[in-house]
Amino acid sequence: MRLLGMDLVQAEREGRIIMLYHTISMTIIAIEVYFITELVPMKQHEQTIINSTITVGYLTAAVFGLLFAYWGHNFIYHGLFLLGQSLVFFAGILLAAALWPWKKEYRLEPDSPYAHIRNGLDLERTAFFVMAVATLVSATFGAVTGSYWGNGHETFLAEDLIRLPHHTSLQKAIIGHLHIMLTLIAVAITLIVGQRIKFKGLLHKIAMPLMIVGTIIITTGALSVVWLEWAHTIIYFGSVFVMLAALLYVIFAWDKLIKDGTRDIEKPNFWQKLKALLSDPLRFGPGWQMVFMNFTVSGVGIFMAVKLEEIFRVWPHREERITLTGHWHILASLIATIILLYFADLSGLKGRLRRWFGWSIIILSNLAFGSVTVFSMKRLFVDEISQQPLVNTVMLLTDLGLGLVLVLLALFMIWRLYDLLQTRGVWSHEFTAQRMARAKSALEEQERKVQELNDLLEGENE
DSSP, X not given: OTTTTOOOXXXXXXXXXXXXXXXXXXXXXXXXXXXXXXXXXXXXHHHHHHHHHHHHHHHHHHHHHHHHHHSOOOHHHHHHHXXXXXXXXXXXXXXXXXXXXXXXXXXXXTTOSSOBOTTOOBHHHHHHHHHHHHHHHHHHHHHHHHTTBTTTBOOOOGGGGTTOSOOOHHHHHHHHHHHHHHHHHHHHHHHHHHHHTTOOSHHHHHHHHHHHHHHHHHHHHHHGGGTXXXXXXXXHHHHHHHHHHHHHHHHHHHHHHHHHHTTTOSSOOHHHHHHHHHSOHHHHHHHHHHHHHIIIIIHHHHHHHHTIIIIITTSOHHHHHHHHHHHHHHHHHHHHHHHHHHHHHHTTOOHHHHHHHHHHHHHHHHHHHHHHHHHHTGGGTOOTTTOHXXXXXXXXXXXXXXXXXXXXXXXXXXXXHHHHTOTTSHHHHHHHHHHHXXXXXXXHHHHHHHHHHHHHHHHHHO
């Protein structure tokens, strides 16, 4: 501890955890931004500037944030951490500007299968834009509150306040901030995986308005916890819209997998459809993780809210704290597995390796998160005296599941680094494809400008 400059006191521990949360969340946000700038049409220079800015920002924040937290409190490190956060925020502003859905060149045709309104406004692009703006607003909310640290506001963990009858406005603001940021990360990855599989048609036209309205309502509710006692009612109401949009995505994605897998069969039976659905874990996995989330996160959260005074407030504080902490850690980790499955799909894993990797991530993560859920809710079916065999089992399964997921992640990253050195590897193909996309984008931009100039000249001649 002396070597690292760490003090084993409560406030220090809480500060380290908060710094760790921020570095992880900014890294996840940067990954999602890379996906968005690749998937959503935008000008090439916008993509380059956004990706460059957020890369410098999140790396600066992560490196110096962890140095400040775990290797002595040198406030130069903390200043650089804030600089990195500022760059990430600026990249978010650039992203929101690039996603502006009312630009003429991004309007859809009247007969487009993607969600749009009468004037051609692309509702999926609008959903991305609303999510980006809501994230900026929520980040500002947290930053303003953080500026009061040491001036009426002290370090705390949200789960430690659950039994306190009164919370300060600054404490409520932080609680709202951390909840809405995680929710918006989940909204972003849902939109991203939908873009990947070309989510469209009737379900898409229903899902996108739901996602837009739900994102706005949830953000409003989460940030209004400072002023409104019934803010959680607003959050629950908005969650219905977002969860319905995610359900429609899952229905479309699984139906597409079944149709693609049984294309050569005239009248497929149930088992043939099931085989087609489960044939590609990297495409099946994101939808399944969203469904599994209802058993380990959403369902538990709703049950806890309904039975809070009747059951959970009767438990010892430690048990309720475990349930709440597990609730948002499982949600964050499930989002991380969806991102990993998506990135593995982008990386071109094929054949047996693709199936083994995909199913291992799904099964091992579900084993771990299911075990944590049983551990957090154990007081419903076992008393404290008899709990130890159950606790030992679920902790072993949790450590086994998460440990092997991390091993698989490490092996996957080692493969990606090895592939970087290959002449004809995935990196090489990605680079070639990126150059072709840039050339195509530049050509389309030139054609658009020429067309605008021709239209202008024709108008002057008339």
